[in-house]
Each structure stands twice: as structure tokens, then as C-alpha cells.
Amino acid sequence: MIQSRLSVEEMSKTFTHALSKTDLITPDDNALVFYNLSFLDKRIKDLQKQFPPETLHAIAVKANPLTNILSKIKDLGAGAEVASLPELYLAEKAGFTSENIVFDSPCKTKPELEYTLSSGVCINADSFDELDRIAEILKTVNSKSIIGLRINPQVGPGSIKSTSVADGISKFGIPLNENRKRIIEYYLKHDFLQSI
DSSP states (O other), X not given: OOOOOSSHHHHHHHHHHHHHOTTTSOTTOXXXXXXXXXXXXXXXXXXXXXXXXXXXXXXXXXXXXXXXXXXXXXXXXXXXXXXXXXXXXXXXXXXXXXXXXXXXXXXXXXHHHHHHHHHTOEEEEOSHHHHHXXXXXXXXXXXXXXXXXXXXXXXXXXXXXXXOOSSSSOSSSXXXXXXXXXXXXXXXXXXXXXXX
């Protein structure tokens, strides 16, 4: 991995240097990815300063699917956010412990939930149906997972409508406004719910 700077000049020098290395790229390679490790380090440390020390900042594996980069993220004290079993396996391969992995997906399958609960990975449930599946699985699986519920706070759409996840309708989380009472009922009903 070649470390680069933010400036265009340094990026250009780094790219030129990389292309001059005959052993860096093989005929089988179909991509060349540059990561600015100094920038990654600074962003994670700046984020960590804004919250209490015990806060877990989970970085999306889908945006950083290389185990070397994931290991660097782990070494900086951040966690891994996964949305599938392959992403979870990458996080495990990079050395993340189960308590530093958060499984966040609106369409988790029963086998994914069983593996995640057996492994002790943190889970953010996205629906009442998912909470019911988790409750059923926990009848036969002893789990150390921290289980929470992802809510949609419905604070309004962002400036990019196609990527907005907090408007009235979103595939992520349970809409808070219409479900506040039911959400409270689920927390009273299931002692496995520990976060939100």
C-alpha cells in the first residue's frame, strides 16, 4: 500500500511512481486502488474526539473491502459495520473482535442472524419482524450479542433524495412517528434489546 497526500501534485507523483514499478501491477490485476492512510487516520481520530471514549465508531466494510485497510481501521480503535456475511467474514479476517462488529442490514436472513448471534456480533434490527426472528432464535442460541433497534427518526430528507434515509419512508429502520408506542412495547417485552 502506498501512502499519498491530499494535494493533486502528491497524488500525481504517487500514481506515476506506482506505474513505474514493474512488480506492483500484474497482467491479472483489474484495478489499482489508492488510499490516503494519513487522511484515514486523521478522520477517525477527529471523529473519536467528538464522542465519549467508550463510543464505537463502526466504519462500513462495503466502502473499505480490503483487509489491509480494515486492519488499519481496527488498529485506530474503530469498529466494522457489515451488511452481509461476506462483509462479516472480511471483518473477522482483518482481526475485528465480535464486540467491535455491527451487523446492520435491512434484509438479514435467518442463517445470517443465527451466525451473528452465535458469534456475539452486535446487531441493529431493522424491523419488528426481524426482532421476532431474533427472539425465536434466542430460544435455542446462547448469545452475547448487543442487540439494538434501528429507528428512522423521520427528521426529513437530505439534500440528495436518492440517498436520504431519514424521510417519511426509508428501507432502513422503523419509522419513529407512527411506531413510538410499539417500539416501547418491544423494549418492555424483550430484555435482549439493549440499545437503539
